[in-house]
Amino acid sequence: MSRPIFASPEAAARLLGLADGGAADKGADDAGEEGLRGRQPRAARHALRVLEYVAASGAGVTGQEISADLGLSRATTYRLIQVLTEDEYLVRLPDLRGFALGRRMAALFPPPAPRPPRAARAILDRLRAGLRGGIHLVRLDGVVHAVVDEDPDFPLVPEPGVREVVDGVCAELTAGRQPAVCVADRWTAIGATVVDEAGQVVAGLVVVAPEDRMPGAAEVDARLAPAALELGPLLA
Amino acid sequence: MTTPAPVRARRPVVGTRSPVHGLARRSLPFTDVVAQSLSAVAPSAAATTMPLLVATVAGGSTVLALAVALVLAVAVAACVNQFTRRIAATGSLYTFVVRGLGPRAGVVTGVAMLLGYGFITMFALAGGGWYAHILVVRFFPALAPGAAPALVVVLLMGAAVWWVLLRGIRRSARVTLVIEVVSVVLLAVLVLAMLAHTGPTAAVRAALPEPGTGPADVAVGTAIALTAFVGFESAATLGAEARRPFRAVPRAVTWTALGSGLLYLGASVSQLVGYAGLGLDLAGARSPANELAVAYGVSWAGPVLDVGITASFFACAIASSTALVRVLFTMGREGLAPRAFGIAHAVHGTPARALALTMPVVTLGPVAMVLLGTDLWSAMQAILVVAAGGYITAYALVCAAVPAFLRRIGEATWPPVALAAGTATLLAGSLVVMLVVQSGTPRQAGVWVFVTLLAVGVAAGLVRLGRLPRLWARLGVHDEAVVTDLLGAE
Missing domain, CATH: 3.30.450.40 (GAF domain)
Structure with missing residues (x-):
């Protein structure tokens, strides 16, 4: 498992919602260049908290529950879920309400080096x-x-x-x-x-x-x- | 993890196989997804014919009608994307409405979509014949009178579409993308040249509605103009096959609607300006782009445009019939339509039975109309009314399904709900106005055909739904997450 966590810096930015965030945040300054601006650091933190929450509560947690328990606004939560599902870090389950961590997350957890026999x-x-x-x-x-x-x-x-x-x-x-x-x-x-x-x-x-x-x-x-x-x- | 995750009361079961297994899941790159939407819309064919068709019904408010249609199309795209971001479907709008409003509304949507896709295929085949005839007459003026050459082209194109779809030639999507891009670029250059030649004031004057045109004219013009956009949602049929579907499909849908709308606006303004400069009325034209090219001394562009537009119509016929047979195939698989429609070709894996039924009908339709004494251009206008009726019905229903769907999955927020309700109301209104106004014109045959076919189709569907209760659970099948998509489940 020596795959890099992200295929490219753009992929990392997408995970953090930066690539799309620029367009979504009305009046946000130009997000074209490198670096975090305005509300972007908070969006990144929120995205990671959503992933953490889904990991902790197990498969099937709904958007509403995420929003309520993390204290995020529903619009923000759904937008974050949207970005994370687009990139398959989250997967929407067959009931269309619940979410689970996607296989893509596996790249974030490299297995520890085993003790030699x-x-x-x-x-x-x-x-x-x-x-x-x-x-x-x-x-x-x-x-x-x-x-x-x-x-x-x-x-x-x-x-x-x-x-x-x-x-x-x-x-x-x-x-x-x-x-x-x-x-x-x-x-x-x-x-x-x-x-x-x-x-x-x-x-x-x-x-x-x-x-x-x-x-x-x-x-x-x-x-x-x-x-x-x-x-x-x-x-x- | 060392601590066990809390056990959740409702945990949906995730299978090892998607309900739409058999399709090449998660394989198509973004270009192919855009190609499907773009070739279904066929923007270059529409940009040259649609301003003329809108002008015949909306008169002086052509540009206004097109602008309203653009706003509506983008709003519909936003509503459709509420679904495409969450469901990877193969049945497109039909599946979405079943998920939002239930199977009965789904049946209405399915029938409306079949009418839309079917009659747009007819329109594209007839349009291909019309423009191929114009092209042929350039070189063999003796062939000008009579409809025979155009009809021969319609038959040939129908046969070619059938063959391409039966052989399942995926590459055709890429070919049509190239054809479409080349003819769109050529058209855009001509539009810009024309606008630069006449100057901004003439363009603004042409764009403003003339006095004496009422809201009804705009409504009918908008309804007809909407048919220029239809097909932009067809990328949604590739939900299961697209790579990263929840990103690729929504983008393809939005970009196609927005991009083609801007091209139509430019084309209609430049055509109006061009005709005004010649002292003529656009509504009386035959082939505006050609006539303008000749009048403004770039007659070499005429034949090139004819080839591009004919190819664009052909691409449109391929893409629309692809969507048509796919919806029929889905209905056959689910049991709503006779099972035979769900039978795939043994070798090519394409919906062969659905093709064998539909292709002769859509090919011979325009031919029969001409043989019965209508000229091809009038036949195309009547066909377009049926297609517009079908599409707008389906679009209105899919918008109306958004609030119910979002509530059902517990993700309702007010902006998408308000947008969906407003768009559905506007669409329903423009549908009614269009049908009423068109029933008093030579195109009234289209209105009656639409109403009759919709009523017959919906009645047949509802009867079948009533007779086979297990259908209720089967409708609305879509691609689902499977265990290999999840972290640590395999």
């Missing part, structure tokens, strides 16, 4: 036992790069440089370059990719250590590569 954690334990430095497993196939198994002995500390080297290595790995090395402040990170059967990058093994304590790149790579190979079938 036991077999994968065992491989990580072995790797950590034989190599000095924090060894972390990062999923690279989601909407964000997420650390799914952090080294318990050398956690990612909030020191200057740590975030930069991890980000840098992950970016390199996603682009398909490996072994990836990144240096910032006094920190170094070295990474290897975990790929699926088609060669698509699914995760990265990242070793983070202070520059002066990092073993040689060749040694690290010799350790990481076989572990990454073993992890492939467990994570992809």
